[in-house]
Amino acid sequence: MRPSPPGIEKDAWLRLTRRARLDRGWATISLYAGIAIVAFIAALSAAAPFLGLRDPTATDLMNALQPPSLAFPFGTDDLGRDIFARVVYAGRVDLVFGIVVTYVSLVIGLSIGAISGYFGGLVDTVIMRIVDLVISFPFIILILTIAAIVGPGLTGAYIGVIAVSWALYARLTRGEMLAIRRREFILNAETLGYSAPRVVFVHALPNLLRANLVFSMSDIVLNILTLAALSYLGLGVAPPTPEWGEMIAQGQKNLFNAWWISTLPGLVIVLVGIGFSLIGDGLADRLDESGR
Amino acid sequence: MQTASSPTPLLAARDLSVGLVNRHGAFLATNRVSLAVDRGQSLGLLGESGCGKSITLRALLGLVPHPGEIVGGSVTWKGRDWRSLSKSEIRRIRGKDIAMIFQDPASCLNPVFTIGDQVTETLRLKLALKAKAARELARDLLDQVGIPAPEERLRLYPHQLSGGMRQRVMIAMAIATEPDLLLADEPTTALDVTIQDQILTLLARLKERNRMAMILVSHDVGVVAQNCDFIAVMYAGHIVEWGPTHDVLRTPRHPYTRGLLAAIPRLEVSGGRHPLQTIAGAPPTPGELPEGCPFRLRCPSARPECATIPVTLDRKPPDHGSACPIVM
């Protein structure tokens, strides 16, 4: 720490430097804590087959409804399946879903939003009308309707959520594009007669990524929550494949006598969500350019 | 250090230091600044961006935005220390005895209330007027600051007025209580030059009429030169030169002031593109100041001992003082 300059009240200066340190430190802690949480759960799920866990789908009625213990860290459900093993295996479905859906949507939304914002005019008006409609429409109804068309199941969930999620990125990107389009380095590129793809992709796009990346962290959480909700409603991942939302649904009928079946998978969702949120907070600070 | 001619100046700051926080940590935006104004006097705080002139002005009113704070020195109002005043006393002084106007007339009026609402709010709170009387005085005030058709303007929203008109409304609100001191933070920077001229003429007239003191913050030497009795030149949080306007402009003593004045292109010397004298380098980033004299890395007269000298004015105001012991 720098010593207090001459002529300055020492206490006040100390207070100030501490404030400054706290603000800076928090972002770094947030980023690494988030990465640690997500990495831990992802590694566990990826390595699931090699961890010597019980078969997540094997029923064992002798051990049904066991509360958490050393043998069953998260207890067992009404069919005697090991909830811990199911939670770990479910990560393979949920995390992959969250990440794939998010980044496919990001690429689609980023491209559409960038084009819409850069070229403006009728194309922009039409695209943005659609985007507004998709965003303001209750997403669950839209996804359910798509699931109704495609048929329930993981494929329906993938298509449905991407069909909704891209619009958020499109709107975000378009807004950023409109702002950056007025910046002088873009004007300069235009007066130099650069081709439109060059201006959009080489000059503008790298500057649009920040907001999208930060938002994608929240979006991963949202998408995992959506898959869980779909499965909970019986329209996502079908039993016996383990999935967090499906497990919560399975536990509901035994809520009175076996609280752990529903609550523990939910806690894992919350933990994953917090992990991604922390990464998002850290990234927002890291990538901030306002500090001139 | 006493900085005005009378024993108890209207407002005085002594060794005032303000600390702020940015991404790189805590830093001193204002470093042991002492200044004072007396009734009827005008003081210009002149400096480039980031020199701490605006934050000094805010600190005089106790308006340093969190997480920054005043970390040293004191401000006295009519001889009374701010710290000895209660919150309600401070609030009474603000806006009644001391008024302030700001740089951006586009954002210093609340967009969702009419001009009338905002002017009368001040009058009712500060002068305890009833609604009707406040309305009448408001109309009168707008008239005084040169707003045509004041009755109609009172019904308008800020976005329906031009920048110049908005600044006039701000001035009307500021002079409503006939304050002893007006603080003006770059009041014309956002305005066109002919409008700037109108606003400055108006301020000069009001100051004369109300025997009001004024502290004017500006980056424009011309604006300060035309409107202030005294000039305080700020550099990197320090006041490096102080004196009567005429003296400072005629015979600048500090190397920074000299460099600054030489660097300004003059209207009178048209054409030719003769090279202007320049100051090497760029103003320092707040928080990355050298030890000793803050100007020494850009100073043509710098010597090794500049790294250790304290930054203090060599003569007491109202005399013309400089913080440079090397250049006489």
Added chain:
Amino acid sequence: MSLIAFAGRRLAQAIPVLLIITVAAFSVIHLVPGDPARVMLGSRATDEAVQVLREQLGLDKPLVTQYLDFLKAAMQLDFGDSLFQRTAIGPIVAARAVHSLALVGYAVLISLVIAVPLALLSAIRRNLLADHVVRALTTLAFCMPSFWTALLLVLLFSIRLKFFPTSGLGDSPLAYLASLTLPAVSIGLYLTPILLRSLRASLIQTLGAEFVEAARARGFGEARILFKHVLRNSLIAMLTILGINVGFLISGAVIVENVFSIPGLGSLMVAAIVQRDYPVIVALTLVFGVVVVAANFLVDLSYALLDPRIRQ
């Protein structure tokens, strides 16, 4: 421009959106792979039954005629019959909409009661302990699946404390309110982080505005600045935020209705999908679409009423 002219223009803009919604709703049946009538009745249905249904739904007519018939009927609030319940859809939807509306209204109320004071606290004490705590809680609430929150609430307040029923709707007004409380809190907790974050950001922006500093320099009290000047500006933002999130809110309601078996539109939608009751799905898609457009229209209108800049 006058408010009426503004409303008129805004209404005109809504018409193409409504048309897109009708086309989308109408397309649902036709996007199903294979013969819709066959899909609805299942593979064991006889060919005659399929043919009857096809005629009943008008699937044998040309597409454009079908769409125009659909549009005409929809304007008269006639959505046909539910395949499963064998009665007209209109009255079913109307009866259920009441419960959904009550639930959503209750939830918004709860959400505002939580979000507004906390956002104020957080914005005023920015980067101080209170702000950090509020933000941590916001993140926590954001990550909680709504149906899981609902189950936790049931576990605590219904099973342990026996304050509220676990599902269904009470008959007396008080019992009705009681049975809606846990669902409304669940939805409220789902919506709160979204509202709180946006409101906090808007408040911080307003608090940093020059007119707030000017008000302080004028010696106005903090309470006056906050409640008169800042809040008025932020309420306008709040309205927009609510408008944008109507869809989010309805989504929460759909999920939570299913947890508590509340006979609302959300549970109807899920049941219809499970039962492949396509006329109901179409009707509900349309209803939700109209609700969203209407909500946004109302928000824009009140926005123009509150913010003089918009009418220009």
Added chain:
Amino acid sequence: MTETPLLSVTSLHKTFGGRASLARLLQGKPARRLTALDDVSLTLGRNEVLGIVGESGSGKSTIARCITRLEKPDQGEITFAGEDVWQARGAKLRGIRKDLQMIYQDPYGALNPRMSIGRAIAEPALVHGLIGRDGARALACELLDRVGLPRSVAELTPRALSGGQRQRVAIARALALKPRVIIADEAVSALDASVQAQILNLFGELMRDLSLSMIFISHQLSVIAHLADRVAVMYLGRIVETGATADVFARPRHPYTAALLKAHPHLEARRSQTPALAGEIPSAYAIPEGCRFNTRCRYAETRCRLSDPPAAAFAQGHEAWCHVLPDLENSANS
């Protein structure tokens, strides 16, 4: 001037559409349009600096945007070295784009925050095929030397630079294409006084060493006075006075120019009791009939409200568009 000018702008008109409102539509009125440029003509000679000065809404930036093809004029012609800027295609257009380079006001917005300085400087030359990949580094170094920045700057991103340094980089980038004309739109307005002088000197050196021509747009009279050989004073979309800078500033022939000069805060003079100019700038949506300055002009007569003043010519290409002052001048002289 007898030689053909390098760049000439003839009768340029540009309006921007206001929002069509339902109320106006119902009343059968056309949508309100903002007049940015109304019949503007000017020329730029070889190795000449033309200053354009005016307040907000005068249309001075729109001229630059029309010349650099960012805005398409409604009417009028812009020719550069004999080529119509808006008709040119293919290689000719590329040549024009190379030869006309623009420098903007905001040093923070002028550079791509995600691109290194070296790349930003060399990229235009790369895209235009003036150099190969291997020449980029050398070119960047040469130009950094030219604008007085250390070569090590090439590796940095704009974030590490101060405002003045960024503006030097923007100038280097413009020079990369060896342009013949530089259009600087408020290029020193955002800079602190001490840095502004450095950049003005740099412009002076470039003019001397590279035989460039320049259009220098600014609202600061003193900067124009320092840099420009000739000046055009604009008011509400039209040039009201033009001529050699020294001449125009010493003997303004238009009341608006005179008022601008008087309103400029001088270091030496104490301010006068009355403002140089009363009233507000009229809206560009509703330009006054007759002489557009008549609402604020102390000399305004009936004819000023009825008809647009014709050009009154004085010595050495000095022209002013005013009904009254030239007449007064003539009667005083005779």
